[in-house]
Amino acid sequence: MTQSPTLSRRSTTSAPAQLRKSKQRGADARAGYTFLLPWLLGFIALTVGPMISSLYLSFTNYNLFEPPKWIGLDNYTTLFQDERFLQSVGVTVGYVVFGTPLKLAAALAVAMLLNSKRRGQGFYRSAFYAPSLIGASVSIAIVWKAMFGDSGPVDQGLSFFGINLGGWVGNPSMTMPMFILLTVWQFGAPMVIFLAGLKQIPNELYEAASMDGAGPVRKFFNITWPMLSPVIFFNLLMETIHAFQIFASAYIISNGEGGPAGSTLFYTLYLYLRGFSDFRMGYASAMAWLLVIVVGIITLIFFRTSKSWVHYSGDAK
Amino acid sequence: MINRRHFLTTVAVGTASAGVLAACGTGSSTSGQTGSAENPVTINYTWWGNDDRAERTRKAIALFEEKNPDIKVNGNFTDFAGYWQKRATEAAGGGLPDVMQWDLSYLRDYGQRNQLLDLSTVNINTDAFEKSLLPSGQIKGKTYGIPTSTNAFAVYYDPAKLASLGIAEPDGSWTYKEFNEFLTEVGTKSNGAIFGGTDYTGVWWMFNIWLRQNNIQAFTEDGKLGFTKDDLKKWWNLTADLRGTGAIVSEERVTQLAPKSPFGSNVTATEVTWDNFMAGYLADSGAKELKLAPVPSDDPDNLGLFLKPSMLMVASAKTKFKDAAARFIDFMVNDPEVGQIFKTSRGVPASKTQRDGTTFEGTDKLVVDYEKSIEKYLKDAPEPPIVGFGTLEASFKRIASDLNYGKLDINGATDAWFKEAEDLIKQNA
Numbered sequence: 001m002t003q004s005p006t007l008s009r010r011s012t013t014s015a016p017a018q019l020r021k022s023k024q025r026g027a028d029a030r031a032g033y034t035f036l037l038p039w040l041l042g043f044i045a046l047t048v049g050p051m052i053s054s055l056y057l058s059f060t061n062y063n064l065f066e067p068p069k070w071i072g073l074d075n076y077t078t079l080f081q082d083e084r085f086l087q088s089v090g091v092t093v094g095y096v097v098f099g100t101p102l103k104l105a106a107a108l109a110v111a112m113l114l115n116s117k118r119r120g121q122g123f124y125r126s127a128f129y130a131p132s133l134i135g136a137s138v139s140i141a142i143v144w145k146a147m148f149g150d151s152g153p154v155d156q157g158l159s160f161f162g163i164n165l166g167g168w169v170g171n172p173s174m175t176m177p178m179f180i181l182l183t184v185w186q187f188g189a190p191m192v193i194f195l196a197g198l199k200q201i202p203n204e205l206y207e208a209a210s211m212d213g214a215g216p217v218r219k220f221f222n223i224t225w226p227m228l229s230p231v232i233f234f235n236l237l238m239e240t241i242h243a244f245q246i247f248a249s250a251y252i253i254s255n256g257e258g259g260p261a262g263s264t265l266f267y268t269l270y271l272y273l274r275g276f277s278d279f280r281m282g283y284a285s286a287m288a289w290l291l292v293i294v295v296g297i298i299t300l301i302f303f304r305t306s307k308s309w310v311h312y313s314g315d316a317k
Numbered sequence: 318m319i320n321r322r323h324f325l326t327t328v329a330v331g332t333a334s335a336g337v338l339a340a341c342g343t344g345s346s347t348s349g350q351t352g353s354a355e356n357p358v359t360i361n362y363t364w365w366g367n368d369d370r371a372e373r374t375r376k377a378i379a380l381f382e383e384k385n386p387d388i389k390v391n392g393n394f395t396d397f398a399g400y401w402q403k404r405a406t407e408a409a410g411g412g413l414p415d416v417m418q419w420d421l422s423y424l425r426d427y428g429q430r431n432q433l434l435d436l437s438t439v440n441i442n443t444d445a446f447e448k449s450l451l452p453s454g455q456i457k458g459k460t461y462g463i464p465t466s467t468n469a470f471a472v473y474y475d476p477a478k479l480a481s482l483g484i485a486e487p488d489g490s491w492t493y494k495e496f497n498e499f500l501t502e503v504g505t506k507s508n509g510a511i512f513g514g515t516d517y518t519g520v521w522w523m524f525n526i527w528l529r530q531n532n533i534q535a536f537t538e539d540g541k542l543g544f545t546k547d548d549l550k551k552w553w554n555l556t557a558d559l560r561g562t563g564a565i566v567s568e569e570r571v572t573q574l575a576p577k578s579p580f581g582s583n584v585t586a587t588e589v590t591w592d593n594f595m596a597g598y599l600a601d602s603g604a605k606e607l608k609l610a611p612v613p614s615d616d617p618d619n620l621g622l623f624l625k626p627s628m629l630m631v632a633s634a635k636t637k638f639k640d641a642a643a644r645f646i647d648f649m650v651n652d653p654e655v656g657q658i659f660k661t662s663r664g665v666p667a668s669k670t671q672r673d674g675t676t677f678e679g680t681d682k683l684v685v686d687y688e689k690s691i692e693k694y695l696k697d698a699p700e701p702p703i704v705g706f707g708t709l710e711a712s713f714k715r716i717a718s719d720l721n722y723g724k725l726d727i728n729g730a731t732d733a734w735f736k737e738a739e740d741l742i743k744q745n746a
Contacts, residue, residue, distance in 0.1 A: 061744070063430075063745070064405055064406075064408060064409040065408060065409070065426075065427075065430035065431075065432060066430060083733070149573050150570070150573045166569065167569065167573045169572060169573055170567075170568065170569035170570060170571070170572035170573040171569055172722060172724070255398070255575050255576060256398055257711075257715065259572055259715070259718065260568060260569070260572045260718070260722060261568075261718065261719050261722040261724045262715075262719070262724070276402040276405055276406070277401065277402065277707075277708065277711070278705070278708045278741075279405055279426070279705075280744070
């Protein structure tokens, strides 16, 4: 369908034929936009519209019941005097900084293992991907809570080795490791992308390196890493953005409160509580926009710095 | 090719416009205010609670529909925390259910913001109610809520656990010092197997009762705080020596056990809370019997106790079926058969008609007897708390928990709570 009009366009010569073709192209475009229409309508009504109104609300005091009152930048300035807000930033940044690299390292390690030729590789790939299919769901968060609870399997397993930490869920200094383990365990999606990337690396490179006597470490840093760098970049970007948005598991494991002692008060959870428990929608909107801006800036920084370490094939090196 | 493309265009345009047209078609008008047996009106009713309450409510609804064939009731329920988040979004969209179970903490938030129907404008019989109770559903001369039932604060204890530790049951009167000693004794004698209780200073209503015992109002008439930082410091200092000992269960355990309570999980021997939690605690703990004692007080003549509406019935200001909503509320609060269905699981029925028509046995009788036994100490029910009170109550609990975790000291906790409270009051002024 997409090929044939292009081909026929090249071969046209006579004016009437051209007219006919351009009419046809107009019809094509109409059909295209008509098919896009349901999505476009949804995008405008459900995404762009609410975003614009939340931008407006972020400059107001809005409690859901009464019309919003314009207060200028007040929401944004009070944010930085709000201790719980600062705490939520700390919690989230800690999670992003530690969780994301660990998750990507796990994903890359498993992808490399699964890239070798071995019997039953298809089975292993599915098995390692499975946690990600169910990972974001409510049920896993509940299972996680039970596993890391008092006398849960993790507690019992560790006490077998003489480590008595008690339940992790109620211990403010253990909740963050628990959430990081949860995200690391859900490495499936970046792993699949890494695997696809690894398959793109020509085997000759490794063979040539072997001939020159390079060991596995050397091969990894001199072949795999640079060849895979666009994929690593992509995964790093996506996972960082995702990590900033963690909500469902935090909501469930802490019963929607961000406890114990505020140790799981993730940014989006606090945003939600502000909006829907305290009825401060203007404040919550300001938080949402601040998050959008910060994630945008981080993305920009990633792109800027990527030039120094991401190599695209065809780049002059 | 061209034909096929034209065909596709037509289909696409057709499909898209069909969707738009369908969307236009749903706004059909509803028929008038009242229904008939052949053509009943349907009202929506929503409540919070567990499966047990859902079962009882369904029975009550079935009975109501049987007696009122011209009204159908469409019931729906969630847990307490999710309940208020849902109501907030519904109110913002103008779609609150016709009739709702309500909590005193949120009456001002919605009543003062014109979301609730003034029930004095419809026909609900309140003759059988204590005159001192009704004001708690009223704000500035308008009646937004009718209490279904009352509850009072009490100390729960498990007599079997006390007996096994060789500790005498409380005699029904104790000071805070005696109560603390009692909690400590449980922790000591059980060697940490059972804690005395949870940190009662983390419970807003217990603090409120303590203020009343000291003749201090929690909130002033104009919606400001009626107590000082020093009052709150004194309160949180009451259990300062108990935190981290066997007298009080650690916050780690409380968090692990949530949403179940430590008392319901047989981790503590006592709990200080509302007396209508009896049925829930019995079910959770599997204990054969649980008993109630009055709250501690340093002034034996002033226990600071009061009957609070454990829940209220309210209607949406925007309901199209005022008459049907009023009849349903009247039925739920006054009908003796409804009392038989709920017993004390909503609290002790507030309407005398309903209370007298209900037979209370076993633990239900304990609850009713408890409320009778404290009758002479009861003072007027508090006014509906200030706007945003639900948030204040939650932050009180959270900051007291930070205190127990050692994240904040008493001065820091007091400053943190006052900052949030003052910010909230300013916000809603």
